[in-house]
Amino acid sequence: MSSLQAAEEAPGSEPTGIGTGGFAPLAGPGARTAAGRVLGAVGYVARRPGLLLASLIVLVVLLWAIVPGVWTSYSPLATSISSTLKSPSGAHLFGTDQLGRDVFARTVYGTRLSLEAAFTAVLIGLVIGSVIGLFAGYNGGIVDTLLMRVIDVCLSVPTLLLAMAIVTAIGFGSVPLAIGVGIGMIGSVARVMRSEVLRVRESMFVDAERSMGAKTTYILFRHILPSAAGPVLVLAILDLSTAILALAALSFLGFGAPPPAPEWGSLIASGQAYLSAAWWMSTLPGLTIAIFAISINRIARELQEKRPA
Amino acid sequence: MRRAIFASGWFYVARRLVQALLVIWAAFTVTFIILYLVPGNPAEIIAGGASGAQPTPQQLAEIDAQYGLNKPVIVQYLVDLGHALQGNLGVSYQLKEPVSTLIGATFPSTCELAFFALAVAVAGGLLLGGAAVYLRPRWAQRTLDALPPLGASLPSFWVGLMLMEFFSFRIHIFPSAGQQGFISVVLPGIMLAVPVGAQIAQVFSKSLRSVYTEPFVEIATAKGASRLRVFFAHAVRNALLPVITVTGMAIANLFVYATIAETIYSRDGLGLTLTNAVQSKDIPVVQGIVLVVAAIYAVASLAVDLVYPLVDARIGTGRGARLRPTARAAADPLDPGKAVIV
Numbered sequence: 070m071s072s073l074q075a076a077e078e079a080p081g082s083e084p085t086g087i088g089t090g091g092f093a094p095l096a097g098p099g100a101r102t103a104a105g106r107v108l109g110a111v112g113y114v115a116r117r118p119g120l121l122l123a124s125l126i127v128l129v130v131l132l133w134a135i136v137p138g139v140w141t142s143y144s145p146l147a148t149s150i151s152s153t154l155k156s157p158s159g160a161h162l163f164g165t166d167q168l169g170r171d172v173f174a175r176t177v178y179g180t181r182l183s184l185e186a187a188f189t190a191v192l193i194g195l196v197i198g199s200v201i202g203l204f205a206g207y208n209g210g211i212v213d214t215l216l217m218r219v220i221d222v223c224l225s226v227p228t229l230l231l232a233m234a235i236v237t238a239i240g241f242g243s244v245p246l247a248i249g250v251g252i253g254m255i256g257s258v259a260r261v262m263r264s265e266v267l268r269v270r271e272s273m274f275v276d277a278e279r280s281m282g283a284k285t286t287y288i289l290f291r292h293i294l295p296s297a298a299g300p301v302l303v304l305a306i307l308d309l310s311t312a313i314l315a316l317a318a319l320s321f322l323g324f325g326a327p328p329p330a331p332e333w334g335s336l337i338a339s340g341q342a343y344l345s346a347a348w349w350m351s352t353l354p355g356l357t358i359a360i361f362a363i364s365i366n367r368i369a370r371e372l373q374e375k376r377p378a
Numbered sequence: 379m380r381r382a383i384f385a386s387g388w389f390y391v392a393r394r395l396v397q398a399l400l401v402i403w404a405a406f407t408v409t410f411i412i413l414y415l416v417p418g419n420p421a422e423i424i425a426g427g428a429s430g431a432q433p434t435p436q437q438l439a440e441i442d443a444q445y446g447l448n449k450p451v452i453v454q455y456l457v458d459l460g461h462a463l464q465g466n467l468g469v470s471y472q473l474k475e476p477v478s479t480l481i482g483a484t485f486p487s488t489c490e491l492a493f494f495a496l497a498v499a500v501a502g503g504l505l506l507g508g509a510a511v512y513l514r515p516r517w518a519q520r521t522l523d524a525l526p527p528l529g530a531s532l533p534s535f536w537v538g539l540m541l542m543e544f545f546s547f548r549i550h551i552f553p554s555a556g557q558q559g560f561i562s563v564v565l566p567g568i569m570l571a572v573p574v575g576a577q578i579a580q581v582f583s584k585s586l587r588s589v590y591t592e593p594f595v596e597i598a599t600a601k602g603a604s605r606l607r608v609f610f611a612h613a614v615r616n617a618l619l620p621v622i623t624v625t626g627m628a629i630a631n632l633f634v635y636a637t638i639a640e641t642i643y644s645r646d647g648l649g650l651t652l653t654n655a656v657q658s659k660d661i662p663v664v665q666g667i668v669l670v671v672a673a674i675y676a677v678a679s680l681a682v683d684l685v686y687p688l689v690d691a692r693i694g695t696g697r698g699a700r701l702r703p704t705a706r707a708a709a710d711p712l713d714p715g716k717a718v719i720v
Contacts, residue, residue, distance in 0.1 A: 222404035225675045227634040230652075230668060234412050237656045237664045314533050318638055321535045322653055337536060341642070344539060345547040352543070355536030362531040370527070 120371055123364035130361050133180040143171035145178035145331045154347045164349035166339065176354045179331035182243055183320075187312040189247035194254025195305050201255065202262025203297075207270060207289060217263070220256045228253030229315055236324050243326045250315045254308050261304050265297030272296075303372045310365040317358055333358050394683055398676035405672030406462060406665075410455055413661045424471045445469075462669065468662035472655070477666035480651055485670070487557060488647035491639065492632040494563045495570035500625060502571060503578025507621075510579070511586040512609055523583065529576030534635060538569035538642040555644035566639035573635075574628045581624050585617040592616075619690055626682035630675035 114120050133140055143161075149169030157164040163172035205216040223231070232249030239245045269275060270293065278288050313333075319325060320334030328335065333354060340350030424441050442448040446457055461468065467477035503526075510522035545565055546554035552565045589595065590613060598612050599605075637649030648667060655663035 219404075222401060222408060225401050225630075225672055225679075226405055226408070226668060227631045227671065227675075229631075229637070230634045230671055231412075233637075233652065233656050234409050234664055234668055237659055237661065238412050238414075310531060314531075317533050318535055322638065322641060324656065334535075337533075337539065341539060344543050348543055351536070351539045355533060355539065359532045359536065362533070363528055366527055366531050 117371075119367060123367035126360060126364040127368065130180060130357075131184075133177045134184045135181075137177045137181065140177050141171065141174040143174035145170065145175045146329055147171075154343065156347070157349050157353070163353040164347065166347070166350050167343060172336075172350055172353060175331040175336055176333070176357055179333050179336055179354075182326060182330060183313065183316065183333040186243045186247040186250075186316050186325075187309055189244070190251035190254065190312040190316065191305050191308050193248060193251025194258050194308060195301070197252075198255040198258025199262045199294075199301060202259040202301075203266055203289060203294065205259070206263035206266030207285070207293065213263070216259075220259050223253075224256040224260075228311075229318065232315065232319060233324070236319070241324045241327075243320075243332070246316055246319050246325055247312075250312050250319070253315075254312070258301060258304060258308070262297055262301050265300055266293055269293050269296045303369055306365060306369040306372065310362040310369070313358065313362055313365075391684065394680050398680045401676045402669065402672050403459075406459065406669055407455075409665050409668045410458065413665055414451060467666035467669065470655075470660050470663050472658045472660045472663075477662050480663060481648065481666055481670055484646060484648045484651050487645060488633060488636045488640070488649060491563055491566055491570070491636050491645065491647065492629065494567040495574065495632055495636075496625070496629060498567055498571035499574035499578055499628070500621075503575040504582055504621070506575070507579035507582030508586065508609075508614065510583040511590070511613075526576040526579040526583075529572050530580070532572060534569055534573055535638045535642060537572050538566065538639060541565045541569055542642065557645055562643070562645070566636075566643045566645065569639050569642075570632055570635055574625075574632065577624055577628065578621055582617060582621050585620045586613055589613045589617045616690070619686065622682055622685055622689065626678040627675075629678040630671050633671050633674055 114124055137145075147170065149165070151169065152161070152165050153167055153169045155161055155165040155169075161171050161173065163176060166172055166175070201216055201220070205213040226234075228250065231253040232246065235249035235252060236245050239248065275288060275292055278292060283291075316325070317334035317337070320332045321338045323335070323338065325335055326332050328339070336354045337351045337358075340347065340352075340354070343350050424445065439448075446454055449457070458468065465478060467481070469476055470480060473480065506522060506525060510519055513519060513522070542554050542565060545552045553562045554565075556562055595608060595612055598608050603611070633648065635649075636647060637652050639645070640647045640649040641653060648670070651663060652667045654660070655667070
């Protein structure tokens with residue numbers, strides 16, 4: 070563990086953004102232009118089948134959220150008495166539910182609501198956590214100690230429980246859930262941001278800037294923030310999959326958007342009552358969430374390995 | 379800090395105890411602040427629980443007086459804190475019973491579930507993580523390395539439903555609901571164990587691999603110790619430390635995620651109490667459960683810190699205590715053993 074920590078806080082290692090650090094050497098001479106960098110990244114991904122598949126899955130799910138109508142001709146809310154509880158077939162890829170609604174259409178249309186909530190949660194955690202981490206790390210001293218103690222306490226209450234407490238206070242629905250999960254994520258973001266700031270703060274170029282009389286805010290936003298952004302963004306991507314799972318769990322428990330709005334978690338919950346009669350109702354949407362979360366994790370781990378140790 | 383008395387083991391234990399109490403107090407304060415944001419009048423929630431009728435202003439005023447809701451916030455906080463210190467967690471808005479009674483009634487069932495899940499997770503995680511490093515064929519290593527990230531990404535409520543679908547409805551081995559002794563703990567326990575076990579496996583194999591790069595392993599091999607002996611007597615022993623940390627951190631999480639398991643498998647437990655409390659805005663119950671979970675977290679991390687020196691003699695409780703890898707260092711959010719399960 071101590072070696073892990075040492076690697077985390079190793080002084081003097083060159084801070085590099087993820088984009089340039091990972092892909093530039095592979096891209097060859099064109100690496101300095103934006104197009105070259107994109108080409109390099111595409112080539113890099115194409116050489117790794119697992120990563121390629123993960124990227125494609127994430128892309129498809131993002132498109133579900135943006136243009137759901139392209140992927141299915143069914144409406145997520147249209148009921149049909151004649152085709153209730155039909156098992157998966159060519160006509161109904163994920164089968165139909167007890168009201169004859171197409172489960173695939175509900176999964177596809179549920180993507181937007183679920184992803185919006187997840188992105189909101191991650192954004193809340195990212196912004197507030199980064200500000201706290203930056204502030205604590207740069208100032209040091211008593212401010213740092215106090216803030217980190219508060220963060221420790223927040224981390225000692227599991228995210229799901231914190232989210233439930235917040236939902237109790239501010240009410241149910243997608244947005245309150247997102248706020249609850251987002252607040253639960255502040256702690257880990259703040260901690261990573263702080264350790265990056267501590268690392269960058271002591272580096273030569275920050276010293277140089279300071280000796281030339283640069284203002285603190287200038288140094289923070291021009292130098293420290295970009296340098297620390299890499300690991301924090303990797304964490305944000307990891308948090309995205311965590312947020313999707315946590316939000317699905319909370320909406321499964323019934324704290325999310327009210328029915329009949331399709332949301333991933335409540336979609337699975339509604340299938341629970343029909344588990345023995347219509348296995349597909351819970352299984353296939355759940356499998357979709359699992360595959361999506363696994364894909365995001367795969368991408369996050371790739372970026373993490375590219376992180377300079 | 380450097381004087382003899384401060385370097386003694388007992389001082390270390392006392393200091394950690396005080397820290398644990400501070401964590402619990404802080405969790406109490408944080409939830410008090412959060413729950414104080416509740417829009418609407420708590421008195422209406424309390425009155426609404428008794429009857430569907432619209433309460434009169436006079437009734438509301440009576441309830442306010444009875445629950446101390448008419449006092450300033452800071453007074454309410456101090457009164458609540460004082461009561462909590464005496465083990466009195468208030469009275470449920472909905473059920474009109476003391477929160478400590480409600481928690482006490484459901485705690486054993488959740489405890490049983492959480493510790494069964496923990497045992498499965500530790501056994502499975504160690505086996506999987508250990509095999510991933512010990513086995514030599516490259517395909518075996520790759521397969522075993524690929525499993526834990528998968529396990530950690532599965533929505534656990536979905537895993538629970540799938541286990542139920544297969545083991546209860548297809549092959550009828552385990553019951554899908556109820557509390558009929560050990561047999562009904564198995565499925566929810568496995569459901570909770572999957573993400574924790576995946577996390578333990580990841581941390582264990584990573585830490586084993588880093589131990590294998592250390593010189594003492596090479597020396598043991600050079601002195602003629604067999605591969606098996608090097609693995610168990612040298613590598614595993616040293617690689618266990620981070621596993622103990624994640625295991626300790628997972629305990630509190632298991633109590634929270636039991637909420638989902640209890641909902642799916644219709645088990646009467648702490649989690650079901652929590653879900654109902656959140657649904658009916660039963661603030662004292664929510665706060666009481668947060669407090670209990672924070673206490674579990676504090677006790678578990680205290681236990682982890684006290685177990686550390688027993689496993690690794692290099693870690694003292696005295697002068698060297700500051701070198702001790704704390705639970706916090708192990709909880710690096712970017713580590714594969716990210717202390718999050720869903």
